[in-house]
Amino acid sequence: MKGTSVAEGANPWTQQIRKGSTRLAVLQLVSERERYGYEIISAIRDRTNGALEVAEGNVYPALHALEAEGYITSTWREVESGVPPRKYYRITASGREHRSMLVRAWKDFAGAIARLLQGE
């Protein structure tokens, strides 16, 4: 599946789009229910069919930044004794507002590009 994805191109242009969209993707996933870091990475991969091939190197810094800005909060949970605990993230009220703002901006941008491509 990865072989047919947009990610394979990996030119600077798709890289830029991917970087900007990681933040929105992370916010979207934690707004649905609380999730832990690896779960977010694999959910993005699965749900976008690999088109948004995210790396640990962008998701975790994005999570830390979003938490520092107060858009998400985290709690450590013991899942099973003898294995490392997991850090679950959930969205805050200001995070929901931020997400709506990002979604609007994303749709405006995507709509504008679509109209441009149609030669409207």
Next chain:
Amino acid sequence: MQMTTDARAWLDATVRRILARHPLGDAERVGITYELMSHLHAAGEARASAAGRGEVAREDLEAALAEAGGEDGMAAAFIQPLARPVERVLFGRRLGAFAIDALLLGIVLTFVHSMLVFLLEPFMTGAGPASDLATVWWRLMPWGYHDPALPLALQAVIGGVSAATVLGYFTWFEAHEGRTPGKRALELRVMRVDRHPVTYRESLVRNLVKVVVPLLFVDTLIMLIAFGEDRQRASDKLADTVVVRA
């Protein structure tokens, strides 16, 4: 999902190795340790269940690490956004840390000396005024107390044990913990210039001069005059080590 014993040992060692390269405060260190372990375990678990296994094996964790860009990739994702830049330390704090270590060693050595005298004096004869040589030796190595009235052989034993204790203390703590109790109190850490933890051998090289205190003064003076910019004693230069705030 539980891990095999081998996987658990590998995870502990790998996370410790990744962290050792970065100077972090204790609170950050604990938090990042959990995050690294948690991520590798979760990613390994996904691989183990995809393969239909009920336990996370070492190969699963190794594959998870490779997928995350190896040790450097993990450091970039988890540590660098939080870690402070390395700040090499020149003099004041290091002197303070040395004073604390010297005090602790003084207490330990006083006890050790008393025990040696108590245990060995009945078997060692030749009491009387010590030779000048012994007094000179003690001036060079003023660890613990010096009693010139003791038999010369006993003084030699005390001197040897003192040197071994001093060298063992600094070498063991720095190679094992990255810092001595004095350095811990003043938030200092010893590391290699390339940010790896120091080995026993490197720690031994940078601490040899501490046995003969006047040599340590000379070594420090060399640092202040010649290597102030690099903040390294001549022994640090030899061992390729630095002392940083952490």
